[in-house]
Amino acid sequence: MSRLTLLCLLFIGIASSGLAQNDADRILGIWVTGKGNARVKIEKIGNRYFGKTVWLEEPTDPETGKPKTDTENPDPSLRNMPRLGLRIMKDFEFIGENKWKEGTVYDPENGKTYCGAITWVDNNTIELRGHICGLSFLGRSDTWKRYTP
Amino acid sequence: MKKILACACSAALLMACGPGPSVDIAFDSGPLSMAVDTPMSPGITTIQSEVVLDLDEQFEKAQAKRDEVQGVDKGSMVLTAAEGSNFDLFENLTISFYSDENNMTTVATLNPVEKGQNTLEIPLSDLAEIGPYFEENKFLIVLDAQIMKPDTLPFELNAQISGTLKPTKK
16 A cells, blocks of 8 residues: 555544534524523533523522522432523534434433434524433434524 | 241242342542533533542452442531632532433532522432442533622532442352
């Protein structure tokens, strides 16, 4: 194999890994949930993707008049955690072909954690699916739109 | 009698399947420096720091299994703001652990942050399963903080975690 061929292969390898990285990272940013009542910022920590709530239509608990907290958390010591800033999506890995999997989705309304997957629809749309772990047919999907201020 | 025997056998079987007795290994990360990027704007910010714990020798001395940490007792984190500053900048704090080998686990929250404090001592949740993080030599502390007001001055702090690991005896 000539030096030129080796160099070309090396270049193609570097270029394709860069493209894969871009593909994975295009999910970063702020997204509006299907009902439009929350915004979630997806960020990268290590090699995985996480989503935290950065805006709520109703940030205040009507009963207490105070900012909402994670009252349904199964861990009592974390029930005082603010809902604003709560990480509701954790540990998603990009597996290629417009999909991020192996993550979890936390529903603060009932304190339950579900297995999750994200599918890229287009530049402004993703679909988040949460399901009971091990039973992928028992779940629901939500379409999120990219937030534009 | 048969029922009692069956119960005793089941209990013995369960005990045989579970992890063996554990030993205690005290750990202390020492101060880990963290900094909030400037300029700061109100809202949620995330800062992180890598914890590197060289505990191989302690595990060896205690004749404990490095890859079987059953839990952590009296785990706590102390956050100390740089001299002359305090945590009034923060409305609340949430702390998580993360490594590429283990999923992210939320370990503590402080809401609200008491005003005028230079040092915050935060107990780690007893229910959070953090043992596996200590089976590796390093992991990340991820601190989510709600910032109250904009600031252009850098904010630096030290985080220090300590506790007692409960690894399985060899």
